[in-house]
Amino acid sequence: MRLRLNFIAILLCLVAPVAQADEGNGLAVTDPGVLRALETHGTHGLGLAQLLDPARSVPIPSDTLFALPAMTPVRAALDDAFTRYLADHRSRQPRVSIGVGPGHDVQLFDQxxxxxxxxxxxxxxxxxxxxxxxxxPDTCGEIRLIYRLTRTAAGTTPPRLPMTLNLVLHAKDPNDRSVTCTDLAGRWLDSASFTETGAARADRLLKPDGPLATITAAHVDRVETNLQIVHRPKSETQEFRTDYLQKVFRFDATVKQFREAPMENQIDRDRLLADAALGRAFRDWLLAPVNLLAFDRGTVLIPEKFLATTSLSSTPAGFAPSALQPEFGLIDSKGKGVFSERDVVAALERAVAQGGALENIRSPAGFARRLNDITCGGCHQIRGIGGFHFPGADTLADQSQGTVAASPHFIGDQPRRRDIVMAMRDGKAPDFSRGFSDRPQMRGNNELAGSPLLDGWGATCYRPKLKGVADKSFATWTCAEGLACQQIGADASSAIGMCFVK
Structure with a gap:
């Protein structure tokens, strides 16, 4: 375990320079000084309290936040999730203590x-x-404001707690014709050339023609929460593991509250395996050529009847198939799952025969990997910092050195996102497709070549079998010169490894 933690620390050190260099691309605000100024701005503050209750002008503590009428359903749903988690743990592991603090075998998030x-x-x-x-399309996508739960009392450590709350807003009002997607995309890209820092940069971002000018309470769509519900330290009786609880709450304008909602593409594995009719319906829907092609491109939107309202994402999950992965058990060559390999192969052939061009999924293994990384929980298990893709900047610390605001997955996806925003700015039809979460989709851009984000030391790669044909879904997952794809963990049969020195 110590070796694994040391590896993670080294990998983050290698990623940090890439992350810092990418902050200038105009698609994220991560500078602590700018964020402090934006949160406390006198006329257009972007603090959580100001956007949820515009009458407020200063930040509010957690007790006041969750007492707001709009947020009481959020607190109730989180409390219920904790209760269910504790009950499940005690039924499965009655002799393993669980509670707040280091005196327990399983350390619980302090509610x-x-x-x-x-x-x-x-x-x-x-x-x-x-x-x-x-x-x-009429909202031009989304803007996400990420807030990190932080202790504010003097002397408390650690000050930053393992919980984020994302306020997701429409990028623009669909009824507002004064600004177009082209305009908004240009504003964001132009901000990369701003030379101001701190409060001056915040002011410029918020100007009427700035990229943040469209952020108002009226554009709020939903709240997304992600918290490390438990931490299991390594011991003689258990391996190191952390579990992350993720939920989504959509704003219901009729009652002015955030209501618990199905999570986008978070497949409800347990229900699909328990309900044969529901499982067949999901299989038939997903394997239909038009849906399978969207699934391949990463743009599929799975109907809510197949989805869960909660995700429990465990890290580290490893590369070998296990019950920690959301798709585990859904594909079974013995016919016990929702999909058989024969189903998948036949569906891929039908999609191609009808003129579809598959970009990523070219085998049952590729189908299984997409089935996992299309979910919220599965994606957060891949190239994250713990269970987070954006733990955020530490804006209250005296010094921010050593803080990595974003995960390798987040940084690696920036070239794809920038390509889409540039197409919108230029009035072109964007290519919204994405590759697998393990490997960035570079679109002809070589800026990440040789880095841990793509094919450098520590990158995810494919280990072809000594005999037989390479899996077409992963054939391009190679390592840079001087590196070789090597086994990670005890499962020698896993086809996925990491790039290390030969």
Whole structure:
């Protein structure tokens, strides 16, 4: 375990320079000084309280936040999720203690922080997600404001707690014709050349022609929460593991509250395996050529009847198939799952025969990998920092050195996102497709070549069998010169490894 943790630390050190260099691309705000100024801005503050309750002008602590009428369903749903998790743990492992603090075998997130006057959600980043405009084209995609739960009482450590709350907004009002997607894309890309820093940069971002000018309470679509519900330290009786609880709450304008909602593409594995009719319906829907092609491109939107309202994502999940992965058990060559390999092969052949061009999924293994990484939980298991893709900047610390605001997955996806926003700016039809979460989709751009994000030391790669044909879904997952794809973990049969020195 110590070797694994050392490896993760080294990998993050290698990724950090790439992450810092990419902050200038105009599609994310990660500078602590700018974020502090934006959160406390006098006329257009972007603090969580100001956007949820515009009458407020200053940040509010957690106890006040979750007492807001709009947020009470969020707190109730989180409490219920904790209750269910504890009940499940005690039924499965009655002799393994669980509770808050290091005196327990399984260390539980301190729920008291959600109602504490000495903690609040601090603005830790702003992310352009106009690459998601395929979901709702008339809104030009999304803008995400990420807040990190942080202790505010003097002397408390660690100050930053393992929980983020994302406020997801429409990039623009679909009824507002004064600004177009082309205009908005140009504003974001132009911000990469801004020379101001700190409060001056915040002011410029918020100007009427700035990229953040469209952010208002009226554009709020949903709240997404992600918290490390438990931490299992390595011991003689258990391996190191952390579990992350993820939920989504959509804003219901009729009652002015955030309501628990199905999570986009978070396949409800347990229900699909338990309900044969539901499983068959899902199989037939997903394997239909038009849906399979969208699934291949990463733009599929699975109907809500097949989805869950909660995700429990465990890390590290490893590369070998296991129950920790959301898709585990859905594909079974013995016919016990929802899909058989024969089903998948036949569906891929039908899609191609009808003129479809498959970009990623070219085998049952590729289908299984997409089935996993299309989910919220599965994606957060891949190239994250713990269970986070954006843990955010530390804006309250005296010094921010050593803080990596974004995960390798986030940084590796920036060239694809930038390509989409540039197409929108130029009035071209964007290519919204994406590759697998393990490997960035470079679109002819070589800026990440040789880095841990693509094919350098520590990158995810494919280990072809000594005999037989290479799997076409992963054949391009090679390593840079001087490196070889090597086994990670105890499962020698796993086809996925990492690039290390030969």
């Amino acid at each position: 008291a922080m959600l109602t504490s006057p000495d903690a609040r959600f601090v603005l830790a980043g702003i992310v352009n997600r106009m690459d998601r405009a395929y979901v709702a």
